Amino acid sequence: MSASAYASSPSLETLYCDHHGWLQSWLRRRLGDAADAADLAQDAFLRLIIKPAPRGFGSHGEARAYLRTMAQGMCVNLWHRREIEQAWLDTLAAQPLEYAPSAERQAIVLQALHEIGAMLLELPPKAARAFLLAHACQMTDKEVAKDLGVSSRMVRKYIAQAMLRCMQLQARSTAIDLIAPNRA
Amino acid sequence: MSATALPGTQPDPAEPPHQAMEQAAEWYALLRSGEATEADRRGWQTWLDSHPDHCRAWSYVEAVSRNFDPIHTTADPKLTADKLWAANTRVLQRRRVLTSIAGLAGTGLLGWLTWRHTPLPAMALAWAADHRTATGEMREVALPDGTRAWLNTATAFNEDYSASQRRLHLLHGEILIETAHDAQRPFYVDTAHGRLQALGTRFTVRLDEKETFLAVYEGAVEVRTNAGASAVVRSGQQVHFTPDALGAPEPADVAREAWSRGMLVAHNIPLSEVVQELRRYRSGHLGVAPEVAGLRVFGNFPLHDTDETLALLSEALPVRIHRRMGWWVSIEPKAAAESTSR
Numbered sequence: 001m002s003a004s005a006y007a008s009s010p011s012l013e014t015l016y017c018d019h020h021g022w023l024q025s026w027l028r029r030r031l032g033d034a035a036d037a038a039d040l041a042q043d044a045f046l047r048l049i050i051k052p053a054p055r056g057f058g059s060h061g062e063a064r065a066y067l068r069t070m071a072q073g074m075c076v077n078l079w080h081r082r083e084i085e086q087a088w089l090d091t092l093a094a095q096p097l098e099y100a101p102s103a104e105r106q107a108i109v110l111q112a113l114h115e116i117g118a119m120l121l122e123l124p125p126k127a128a129r130a131f132l133l134a135h136a137c138q139m140t141d142k143e144v145a146k147d148l149g150v151s152s153r154m155v156r157k158y159i160a161q162a163m164l165r166c167m168q169l170q171a172r173s174t175a176i177d178l179i180a181p182n183r184a
Numbered sequence: 185m186s187a188t189a190l191p192g193t194q195p196d197p198a199e200p201p202h203q204a205m206e207q208a209a210e211w212y213a214l215l216r217s218g219e220a221t222e223a224d225r226r227g228w229q230t231w232l233d234s235h236p237d238h239c240r241a242w243s244y245v246e247a248v249s250r251n252f253d254p255i256h257t258t259a260d261p262k263l264t265a266d267k268l269w270a271a272n273t274r275v276l277q278r279r280r281v282l283t284s285i286a287g288l289a290g291t292g293l294l295g296w297l298t299w300r301h302t303p304l305p306a307m308a309l310a311w312a313a314d315h316r317t318a319t320g321e322m323r324e325v326a327l328p329d330g331t332r333a334w335l336n337t338a339t340a341f342n343e344d345y346s347a348s349q350r351r352l353h354l355l356h357g358e359i360l361i362e363t364a365h366d367a368q369r370p371f372y373v374d375t376a377h378g379r380l381q382a383l384g385t386r387f388t389v390r391l392d393e394k395e396t397f398l399a400v401y402e403g404a405v406e407v408r409t410n411a412g413a414s415a416v417v418r419s420g421q422q423v424h425f426t427p428d429a430l431g432a433p434e435p436a437d438v439a440r441e442a443w444s445r446g447m448l449v450a451h452n453i454p455l456s457e458v459v460q461e462l463r464r465y466r467s468g469h470l471g472v473a474p475e476v477a478g479l480r481v482f483g484n485f486p487l488h489d490t491d492e493t494l495a496l497l498s499e500a501l502p503v504r505i506h507r508r509m510g511w512w513v514s515i516e517p518k519a520a521a522e523s524t525s526r
Binding site: 134161172 | 199251262263275278
């Protein structure tokens with residue numbers, strides 16, 4: 001272990017030399033795409049410049065654990081973004097042509113789907129499903145209960161739970177907007 | 185608005201207390217369930233009005249709900265939601281493989297309060313009052329001595345006339361009084377916060393939760409708070425008082441009296457104040473998006489038909505009226521849906 005310990009908190013340059021190659025191949029194995037892997041590896045180091053790890057790194061192992069966690073999050077985000085875009089294209093394809101919304105409207109819906117999708121990922125699956133049906137499809141508790149195969153009482157509980165969690169996420173992102181309104 | 189706000193009046197970025205957030209989420213779940221009763225809605229309104237934290241917490245319910253608006257505009261919201269759900273499910277599966285964590289569900293972290301129904305003594309008293317109006321209703325009544333009283337929305341008062349005095353007890357809401365002359369019997373209006381004695385006059389009394397508001401349009405009124413402080417308020421003046429504090433008289437807002445003719449007269453007041461006023465005439469929730477709350481409003485609006493007033497506002501200002509559910513209406517920027525780039 002002592003061989004892989006950093007004498008002092010390493011510079012970004014050192015980190016890049018030591019870990020970039022490893023991170024890129026780690027990503028390529030999971031994403032199955034060299035171009036995506038190169039992009040995300042680059043993004044990961046960009047993030048380290050913008051927001052360095054709070055306590056620096058004492059060893060190779062620590063640096064890799066940190067980068068791995070960050071890369072996992074980035075993979076999920078990338079998959080999620082693509083899945084949602086595909087879902088929206090499928091939705092459009094399933095509709096008669098005369099309903100085709102304007103490009104601007106499409107962008108708004110897509111943005112909303114990204115936000116809602118990300119919000120739902122943070123919820124327990126049943127609560128997420130209940131919340132989506134109730135809110136997006138404006139179904140009553142009875143209708144949602146039928147879809148989920150649970151009691152209406154349970155649906156009520158799921159929806160309150162989901163709403164609370166979303167409110168907290170919203171509060172947190174509002175606080176970030178107020179503190180750093182110009183973040184990219 | 186925000187450009188001229190003092191540093192101390194910036195919106196508080198701190199999250200409302202957890203309990204308020206939890207209650208807001210509970211109310212939301214109940215009200216949208218399809219099983220909410222009129223009593224539930226009233227209970228919710230009382231909860232909303234009972235503390236500023238509750239309003240702040242509810243604003244987050246609104247913000248979360250707004251995220252879903254674009255889905256409702258799609259040709260088939262159910263289809264859109266199903267496709268979104270399928271996409272999320274696939275991502276969740278891949279995430280599980282990637283992180284080898286069986287879900288990140290936060291169940292068990294949330295303790296739910298047993299729901300407590302607040303008793304509504306003021307409401308119950310008002311139901312049994314001699315004279316009352318429902319929310320959105322305004323009425324004129326003639327009292328036995330020829331005094332005329334206009335009851336504003338959601339108002340209740342008792343009439344207590346005897347050989348030695350004429351006394352009205354305001355339980356809820358607002359009354360405009362035009363007293364008839366009677367040298368033998370003084371005319372009083374009592375509220376939870378103190379007593380008003382009319383000295384030949386036309387005045388309005390509004391009872392709020394924490395204070396009484398008095399505006400005198402003709403003659404004069406003597407105010408005596410429960411604690412004993414007193415002052416004579418003259419024509420063209422208004423005051424606010426609590427049981428133990430009597431505010432300094434200010435010039436009366438003459439436009440306010442227009443409610444007795446069923447009008448809301450707005451002269452360069454912020455939309456948020458108009459909304460605050462309209463809320464008294466509507467049951468259910470009327471929200472206003474922060475981006476448009478500071479727009480200045482001019483004009484005369486009918487109070488007996490607040491839907492019409494909302495329609496007029498949406499013509500005069502760059503706002504649109506969004507009906508989330510029958511009882512839940514919000515005023516939002518007109519272009520919001522078209523130019524959002526969050």
